[in-house]
Amino acid sequence: MGAIGAILEHPEDLLPLIKLKFAVRKIEKQIPTEPHWAFSYTMLQKVSRSFAIVIQQLKPDLRNAICIFYLVLRGLDTVEDDTSVPNDIKLPILHSFHRHIYEPKWHFSCGTKDYKVLMDNFHHVSIAFLELDKGYQEAIEDITRRMGAGMEKFICKEVETLDDYDEYCHYVAGLVGLGLSKLFYASGSEKLSSDSLSNSMGLFLQKTNIIRDYLEDINEIPKSRMFWPRQIWSKYADNLEDLKDEKASSKAVECLNDMVTDALRHADDCLKYMSDLQELSIFRFCAIPQIMAIGTLALCYNNIEIFRGVVKLRRGAVAQVIDTTKTMPDVYHAFFGFSNLLKSKVDRKDPNASLTLKRVESIQKTCLDSGTLDTTRLYNTYESKSMYSMILIIILVLLVSILFGFLLSYRL
Template sequence: MSLSALAQSLWHPSELAALVQFALADRRARKAQRAEDATLRAAVADGTTTDPTVAARSTRARCYYYLDKTSRSFAAVIRALHPELRDAVCIFYLALRALDTIEDDMTIALDRKVEVMRAFHESMATPGWTFTENAPDDKDRDLLVNYHVVVDQYLRLQPAYRDVIADITRRMAEGMADYCIRAYQQDQAIAEAAAKAAPSDDAAATGAIPPTDSSVDLALDANKAAEDRAVLLSGNRVHTTADYDLYCHYVAGLVGHGLTRLFVASGLESTVLIADDLRLANSMGLFLQKINITRDFFEDYNENRAFWPKEIWGHYAPTLGGLLDPKDNYAAGRNALNHMCSNALGHVPDVLAYLSLLNEPSVFKFCAIPQVMAIATLAEVFNNARVFQGNVKIRKGLAVTLINEATDIDAVRKIMVRFTRQIRAATAAQQAALGKGARRNGMTLAEEMGVREANAVLDHMTRMCKTVLELCGEDARTEERAIARRVRGPAIVPVVAVPVIAWYLYKRYAASS
């Protein structure tokens, strides 16, 4: 935990104690895991042990080491799962993380990447298999270099669990491979079109993209990176909302499918979860993925990735880069952002329905925590111009508080009500602002159409908020009273007391490390 995390929660005193307690518990768990890992590895290395379980325990400890290393947040909730499920979910997560690491590495040639991804479900069942072709500076390279420890634990799982993990990784890899090929073909076609449109005798001077060959690498010169990014992103790899849903299904909806099937295979949850072709499970994944895609626009754009569908952003700007126009506090960008938020919010009724079907407490918390984080993030990014300037995240203290609060369906409904009200109030404020802006002179036809679309989206957002509130037990009158009231700030704490409390908690935390 950093001082910045404490500083962000200074005016939210209830978050401070939760933040420090969580950090202490997390540090103790990680320290114990590292100690177990070191002991078991030493025992295996010196060959003096006669315990036949030491090797298995050693690779298991290594898997949890990589789980901690790749995602501290997921590691905490996975460790809290019922023992029957814990190892299966850990291995499932590591398998998907490894697959995602291969897909994201742009230094791997496309043909090789597709080959490895499509064979991944078989490779992960091959004793000793590893992958060493990621970039040297890839943060998750070490997981793949030592993937044999994951293979060892995967092969020790019950057949029912292995079947689920293999099936989901196969289907996900196929979807990722298809997407990578389609994205490359689109980029190549756009690059070739740009090259043909530019005069051949002064291509270097104009920064035109040179013709490409059959290589999977476009080999674009570094001095033309900015121009190339604008050209490539103008094509956009996700055109329609159907494309968007399909992509999110492959990278997140299938995760929901796999986890649900693991829950049912364990006997801890009912087969009712897999009814209706796992539609609810798919929505669980789509809601999380859509929030991440919406929040990460700036980072993705600057890394030449585009996941916002043109069917949405095309209402507000001629190119994706047009969303970064700071005019009127990123007006075009915020309209597109709100449209993306509206699209994501539509999955919340399914999320509530899925969570209401869960029985086992640790499974419930495992599923509920990411969802309450997502609704809080949606409330944070809605109509927020900072999305087009950098990464926007909820406070660490708020995240820890939500982890502690999301214990059952009633608690989750209260959290959903809290942030849905916040979204509803922001929607009403933005509708009023658009109404004032629409009355000014000099708007182009495209701008007028964009404003009309933005208003229609906000109307839909209002209806969706009302639906969510009703599903959580809030009637319309209660909602309207809540919206009409001025949003209260955090509890007033004497100016001197807040930093004193924060310093005390930080010193206590530091002393225990």
């Protein structure tokens, strides 16, 4: 009853889910025949399914460049994340990874599951990289070099302060934002965005992931690597791992809310960046992950389940975001709706309640000041039930009842 129950609870998900299914099948049919490109696009689907969907709408040359950019950085990230690789081996690889992408025979075995397949067959990614235009290659190499150096630094450094936290997130995600802006510019489709706005795009996504993945990261084997800054968590616990103890639930939630509040400070920059984009496919490519991020933060806020299991947008909500995000007003609507959901969960007794509300209200002011919001949609989000949803539920129940009655009378 899992999938069927979800549809009955959110019948408005049905059509977007069907569209998403067809989109995935279409992507599978469009995989290039050349071995290196076939491997690259197949791996893209496996290590980032939703990303693979939004990337397919881009123009071919930009699509190829971003596919390889993503896989190169995913490979670099796999090296950094593999805690079983000793630092004396890991550090030189991080340092020289930007040079290895020019070596068609290079590979390094690390990671698990699909990530291990990617690293064992990385030569395919390198061959595809060498076929990209020089402007794309230079942008990818530059960002890979800078990211590798940053990762190398933080292998040997703990995330202590908020400045450390921002710096780490800059290296692993803000630079992705800078790189994408460079690729958009190199394609001739967009003006070159400022480093500050591009950085915020990456930080907003990365901080959301760091918050959401607390339990997975703290339980990492053979050892955990956490990036919640000590400056925040030390206000609530003696050790970061103490937050998953049921006895610490109250303080754990307060710490979580502090982390979410910090992430919210990047949202206004993200809205500004997206509002400046001109090309529809690039806009959707950028907007869909950002909406998922604000939605995930709204779900995570004040939610003890972060320390117990997995918290994420349901698949139907993701399908709705992919299906309905077409214009900047759609983005304003989503950000307003999810920020309103988060606002409704704020406990005035929370130590950071006033700052949280201030940042939420700043996001909502930006959305309202755009003058594009449809007031009849303002308080509906992908996670809330609308009257339309309830009507569909009633119709589905009636249809099932009629069908059941017909079958019963037929048997009698």
